Amino acid sequence: MSEHFTIETLFTEYGFTPNESQKDAIMTLEGPLFLTAGPGSGKTRVILWRTVNLIVFHNIKPEEIFLATFTEKAALQLKQGLQSLLSLASTHTGKPYDLGRMYIGTLHSLCQKLLVDRHLNSKRTRQRALALMDDLNQFLFVYNHSNFERILAAGQLGESGTDLYHRINGYFSSTAYGVTWSRSDCAANLISFFGRLTEENFAAEELNSDDELEQAMFRMYLEYREMLGENGSARVDFSTLQQAAYDYLCESTTIEQYIKYVVVDEYQDTNTIQEMIYFKLAEKTHNICVVGDDDQALYRFRGATVENLVFFEEKTKNYLGVEPKRIDLNINYRSRKEIVDTYTHYIEGGDWKPGKKKTSYRLDKNIVAHSKDAGTSVVHICGNKKTLAEEVADLIKEMKTKGKITDYNQCAILFPSLRSNGEANTSVREFAEALKSLGIPHYAPRAYNFLYTEECLAVFGLMIKVFEPKIDEIDEDKKNKNRKEKFHVWLSNCENFAEKMIDGDPLLEKFIDDLKKQKENSLAVYKMLLDALSSENQFFYGVGSGEATSGGTFDGTTEATPAITAKLAKTRGLPTAVARLLTGKRLNQFIIQKKKEGTPLTVNYVLARCSSLDWTVLDLFYRFTCFDHFKEMFKKAESGEDEGPMYNLALITQYLSTFMENNLSILSGGSFVRESFNHIFFDSYLYALFNRGETEYEDEEDPFPKGRVPFITIHQSKGLEFPMVVLGSVNKKDGDARIMDKLVRKLRKSENAEPLDMISNYDNLRMFYVALSRAKNLMVICQETKKDGSARADNHTSFVQLFENSKLSKPEDLEVESIPEAKPTDDAMPKIYSYTADYLPYLNCPRNYMVFHRFGFVPSRSQTMFFGSLVHESIDDLQQMFNVARGM
Numbered sequence: 001m002s003e004h005f006t007i008e009t010l011f012t013e014y015g016f017t018p019n020e021s022q023k024d025a026i027m028t029l030e031g032p033l034f035l036t037a038g039p040g041s042g043k044t045r046v047i048l049w050r051t052v053n054l055i056v057f058h059n060i061k062p063e064e065i066f067l068a069t070f071t072e073k074a075a076l077q078l079k080q081g082l083q084s085l086l087s088l089a090s091t092h093t094g095k096p097y098d099l100g101r102m103y104i105g106t107l108h109s110l111c112q113k114l115l116v117d118r119h120l121n122s123k124r125t126r127q128r129a130l131a132l133m134d135d136l137n138q139f140l141f142v143y144n145h146s147n148f149e150r151i152l153a154a155g156q157l158g159e160s161g162t163d164l165y166h167r168i169n170g171y172f173s174s175t176a177y178g179v180t181w182s183r184s185d186c187a188a189n190l191i192s193f194f195g196r197l198t199e200e201n202f203a204a205e206e207l208n209s210d211d212e213l214e215q216a217m218f219r220m221y222l223e224y225r226e227m228l229g230e231n232g233s234a235r236v237d238f239s240t241l242q243q244a245a246y247d248y249l250c251e252s253t254t255i256e257q258y259i260k261y262v263v264v265d266e267y268q269d270t271n272t273i274q275e276m277i278y279f280k281l282a283e284k285t286h287n288i289c290v291v292g293d294d295d296q297a298l299y300r301f302r303g304a305t306v307e308n309l310v311f312f313e314e315k316t317k318n319y320l321g322v323e324p325k326r327i328d329l330n331i332n333y334r335s336r337k338e339i340v341d342t343y344t345h346y347i348e349g350g351d352w353k354p355g356k357k358k359t360s361y362r363l364d365k366n367i368v369a370h371s372k373d374a375g376t377s378v379v380h381i382c383g384n385k386k387t388l389a390e391e392v393a394d395l396i397k398e399m400k401t402k403g404k405i406t407d408y409n410q411c412a413i414l415f416p417s418l419r420s421n422g423e424a425n426t427s428v429r430e431f432a433e434a435l436k437s438l439g440i441p442h443y444a445p446r447a448y449n450f451l452y453t454e455e456c457l458a459v460f461g462l463m464i465k466v467f468e469p470k471i472d473e474i475d476e477d478k479k480n481k482n483r484k485e486k487f488h489v490w491l492s493n494c495e496n497f498a499e500k501m502i503d504g505d506p507l508l509e510k511f512i513d514d515l516k517k518q519k520e521n522s523l524a525v526y527k528m529l530l531d532a533l534s535s536e537n538q539f540f541y542g543v544g545s546g547e548a549t550s551g552g553t554f555d556g557t558t559e560a561t562p563a564i565t566a567k568l569a570k571t572r573g574l575p576t577a578v579a580r581l582l583t584g585k586r587l588n589q590f591i592i593q594k595k596k597e598g599t600p601l602t603v604n605y606v607l608a609r610c611s612s613l614d615w616t617v618l619d620l621f622y623r624f625t626c627f628d629h630f631k632e633m634f635k636k637a638e639s640g641e642d643e644g645p646m647y648n649l650a651l652i653t654q655y656l657s658t659f660m661e662n663n664l665s666i667l668s669g670g671s672f673v674r675e676s677f678n679h680i681f682f683d684s685y686l687y688a689l690f691n692r693g694e695t696e697y698e699d700e701e702d703p704f705p706k707g708r709v710p711f712i713t714i715h716q717s718k719g720l721e722f723p724m725v726v727l728g729s730v731n732k733k734d735g736d737a738r739i740m741d742k743l744v745r746k747l748r749k750s751e752n753a754e755p756l757d758m759i760s761n762y763d764n765l766r767m768f769y770v771a772l773s774r775a776k777n778l779m780v781i782c783q784e785t786k787k788d789g790s791a792r793a794d795n796h797t798s799f800v801q802l803f804e805n806s807k808l809s810k811p812e813d814l815e816v817e818s819i820p821e822a823k824p825t826d827d828a829m830p831k832i833y834s835y836t837a838d839y840l841p842y843l844n845c846p847r848n849y850m851v852f853h854r855f856g857f858v859p860s861r862s863q864t865m866f867f868g869s870l871v872h873e874s875i876d877d878l879q880q881m882f883n884v885a886r887g888m
Contacts (some may be wrong), residue, residue: 005092007053013088016045025327026050029058029261032282032316032324033289038367039343039773040334040721043291044074047263048081050289054261055082055097056089062102066259066281068110070266074719075105103259107274108132108238111245130244131235136658136692138237143187143688147227151190154223155216171213172739182483184691194221196740198239199271199303201246206747214743242273249280256284267292268309269299275308279319286320294363295347295769298715300759301738306766310363311752332773333370334721336377336820339779340369343772346802350765354758361754361762375818378779380808382789385427388782389434391811392726395780396709397438398816399724404777405822408440409704411724414714414771416732418447427729427784428711435709443644443708446716451490451690454497455633455648460686461498462508462624463617464491466515469678471495487690491682501629508627515620518613519672525578526611526669532571533603560601562588568606578610604670611669617681618656618860625649638850643705646855653858659685714771723822725775728782730768731794734760765798777820781808 007026011017018026022042025035026049037043051067054060069075079099086097103110112130133141142148152164159167162181170179172189197207197218207218228235236244249255262282264270267290270278282288290312297306308315316324332340344367352362381391392413399405418428424447435442450456464471472488474481481489502509558564568574569582581587587609594601615623624630633645663680664671671677704710711728737756745753754762772779783799784792791800851857 007049007057009092010052010056010085010089011049014085016049018042018046018049019331021327021329021331022046022049025329026053028325028327029054029287031286032320032322034312034316034324034326035289035291035329036326036363036365037291037293037329038332038365039293039296040332041329042331042333043265043329044077044081046329047265047291048078048085051078051082051263052085052089055086056093060261062097062099064258064260065263066103066110066261067105067263068107068265068278069105070269071719072106072109074265075109079104107277108241111241111277114245115241115248130241131233132241133235133237135238136655137662138191139187139692140658140662140685140688141235142191142224143184148183148187150227151220151223155220157212157216167213168217171217182691184483184688188692190217190220190224193217193740194224195237195239196303196744197221198225198237198243199273200744200748201243201273201276202747209743209746239273242277246273246277246280249277255281260285260287262288264288264290265292267312268294268297268306269304270308271303271305275305275315279315282320286322288316288320288324295365295766296718296773297766298718298763298770300741300763303740306762307361307750307752307754310361314752328365330365330367331370332367334776335369335773335779336371336373336375336777337369338374338377339772339775340367340371342378342779342802342806342808343769345806346772346798347765347769349798349801349805350762351758354755359752361758373820376809376814377775377777377819378781378808379811379814380781380783380803381811382783382785384787385430385784386434388728388784389427389430392431392728392780392782393434393438393440395811395814395816396435396440396724396726399778399819400440402816403821404816404819405723407706408709409443409706410722410822411726412704412710412712412717412720412722412774413442413726413728414712414717414774415728416714416767418444418711418713424448427731431711431728441642441644441708442711443705444711446713447711449690450648450651451686453648455645456652457494457497458501458629459621459624459649459652460491461494461496462501462512463620464495464682465498465502465512466519466620467678467681468516469675469682483691484687487687490690501627505628508629511623511627519667521575522611522613522667522669523672524669525575526607526673528571528574529568529607529610532568558603559595560591560603560606562591564603565591565606568610581610582606608666608668608670613667616660616665616667616860618653618660618858621653621656622860634851637855640706642707643855644708646851647705650855650857654856655689657858714767717774718770721774721776723776724778724780725771726780726782727768727771730781730783730796730799731792732764732768732796733794734764734797736760764796768796768798777822 022045025033025046029050035043035046037046047067051065054065055062067075067078069078079102082099082104086099090096103113105113112132115130142151149160152160157164157167162183165183165186166179166181168186169182169189172192173179204222207221209215209218225240228237228240259281262278264278269292278288278290290309292309294306294309297304297309300306313324313326316322347362350362352360354361379395381388383391396405396408396411399411400408405411413431415425415428418424420426424432424444428444428447432442432444432447451460469491471491472485474485474489474492502512565582565588569579571579587606591601625634630649633642633649636642637646659681663685664677667677704712717725737759741759742756745756772781781799783795783803786792791803852859
């Protein structure tokens with residue numbers, strides 16, 4: 001490497017000019033480092049360049065860096081940015097930089113890597129991959145009837161059924177109103193309870209309470225933990241995965257030899273077990289760098305502990321015995337000056353030293369705008385819901401017409417919440433109607449139950465026409481329908497939607513009829529073979545290694561043999577193709593081979609193979625998309641006119657794939673005996689999704705489809721930015737602390753914990769602060785008022801103060817012409833494309849590439865997925881061997 005090649009050289013070649021604080025953070029490598037990062041302060045660039053500095057100029061191997069991000073999207077951006085910068089550095093150093101073994105990703109993914117990597121501990125042998133349950137799979141595991149009953153029984157309450165569900169649900173509800181008797185709500189509440197206990201790393205002996213129900217749920221929690229590890233299972237959920245990683249770190253004596261630098265982004269959103277993991281990793285080296293903003297802490301409801309960041313300096317002294325260096329990244333490069341001044345004034349108005357305490361529960365900052373544009377950039381609109389929505393819609397239309405935004409997805413409308421009692425709230429509906437009246441499409445990821453989207457109605461409606469489940473007739477006008485009744489109304493709506501599609505497409509009608517015939521033929525073959533096995537006249541007694549029952553019949557678990565398949569092939573009326581399969585060499589050689597391997601096939605396997613369909617539920621989905629109704633969606637996505645349906649269809653493929661993984665991977669005649677498939681798929685799986693309230697898809701890489709104004713919760717907006725932002729509502733009341741916060745405080749005292757009576761107020765202040773800091777060029781704040789124009793009682797108190805003390809402009813004072821035109825962000829990192837993973841698939845079929853790479857559809861054939869992954873991993877292994885051989 002040339003002695004003249006420095007990091008400043010890279011700064012110049014890449015066109016990056018760090019400010020003084022950014023450069024200080026990039027150049028500070030040793031010891032604990034505490035970076036406070038305000039909105040739009042370029043923290044991602046700082047993390048990126050600091051990592052490059054370690055690798056290129058201080059010879060730190062990428063695999064010696066542990067870089068934890070809050071989302072996979074953030075990790076991908078950093079990795080692509082690193083690849084780009086390291087490629088540029090290679091032209092000077094002549095060294096290749098391999099990121100393949102670098103620890104970069106969410107903590108959950110990094111915990112998995114820790115637990116399976118062999119090189120971290122010489123005593124460890126190759127570990128079986130952990131069976132990580134995502135949120136949906138964890139819910140399905142707990143919701144499973146036998147599992148759920150076992151968990152409840154462990155509570156020893158002597159109750160069962162809906163009364164117990166109601167009691168547990170009531171514990172988690174702050175008021176009696178809205179407490180349900182729902183089993184799915186009960187399962188979701190218990191999962192939340194279990195996760196928080198794990199994240200707090202409570203030992204079993206710490207779980208004691210005078211409250212009977214709490215003590216019972218502690219027993220349920222311990223039973224759940226026992227179930228995860230039964231029968232040699234390596235099953236973990238997100239919380240127990242972290243705890244397993246921490247336990248391993250406590251056992252390891254060599255970890256510091258391999259992990260030398262720890263970097264954590266979004267540190268304000270870490271929980272107790274995560275903090276313990278990070279400090280354990282840095283225990284010997286002390287090289288830990290955390291980046292965060294306590295004003296943007298939003299995830300207390302998931303167990304996050306904002307005090308981890310606020311009191312990081314004190315905690316570092318306690319854990320490591322040294323004091324960290326603090327650097328404030330306080331220059332905002334995102335927003336115009338008035339936007340920065342407004343959200344800064346807003347957050348500083350909070351009572352962060354309640355009761356005249358000396359301790360402040362907020363870090364002092366001095367956020368300033370890099371922009372010198374002091375023109376009007378914050379607008380305050382007052383009125384009733386309908387008036388607010390209409391004024392905003394008019395403004396969005398004008399912004400688009402005058403070129404201030406080039407696509408409707410450059411304007412986001414944010415809400416504290418989009419739903420009320422399971423349905424879109426009135427504010428959301430008013431905004432949707434106002435936009436619709438002007439021909440402006442919108443996209444509401446969390447406003448409606450995902451299953452009510454047109455894409456779901458179409459796909460599941462067609463499946464209803466194929467599989468013909470029993471649907472109870474329910475009066476749709478009946479008020480206060482229970483969930484089962486609402487579910488059957490939804491099934492009816494799906495069927496009606498599908499019937500309209502079929503009426504307008506004769507080819508689709510014929511296709512559905514063909515599928516039904518295939519299903520019926522599959523069932524007929526299965527019954528035919530089953531009858532043959534059950535009949536004494538088939539002379540099966542004594543054939544093969546299995547023992548016949550006293551009646552001369554075979555159990556389905558009887559071992560299959562060529563003799564049995566030969567007898568079955570002679571079944572009267574059996575289709576010729578099935579008879580050939582039974583006598584064919586391929587099946588019988590497979591039977592013999594499996595017996596030699598010690599895993600003999602059963603008669604049930606033979607029946608399933610002979611009566612199997614050549615399509616699965618996921619195959620069925622892709623066949624549906626060949627018809628006109630869906631083809632139009634693909635065309636609009638390709639042209640960029642409307643991408644919304646693609647995201648919804650992608651999520652459907654994920655749900656169908658999850659169903660196949662957990663229930664039925666193939667469909668055979670046995671699937672349709674006694675309506676078993678319909679019971680598993682419709683009455684159990686879809687019903688669980690319906691109750692869980694799954695919402696429209698949010699893609700991690702590009703969450704908002706082109707051509708639509710996104711309606712999103714403020715929580716969703718975190719980390720994002722838009723040229724124009726509308727805060728659709730400032731209605732939010734401070735309430736009592738959540739029951740889990742109270743329980744944790746009761747079980748474990750904390751000197752630095754925020755006062756319980758201030759938690760709700762602090763959470764609301766931080767939530768609205770995030771909303772106010774998302775806009776680049778224009779921020780619109782909507783305040784709902786009474787008929788007389790006065791503020792409503794449910795307007796959050798913090799805005800009353802803001803509106804009184806800030807001279808915000810009214811819509812009539814805004815000159816749209818003065819607003820800068822929306823431009824692509826200059827902070828965007830380059831996207832790295834692969835020849836084999838991107839170019840060749842695109843060259844082969846652009847639409848295929850769009851579906852699977854752009855929108856994340858799950859392929860229908862798992863074998864193809866496995867083969868592709870195997871080849872890719874083999875190439876990676878060969879590359880690693882090649883690097884080692886060259887001494888790299």
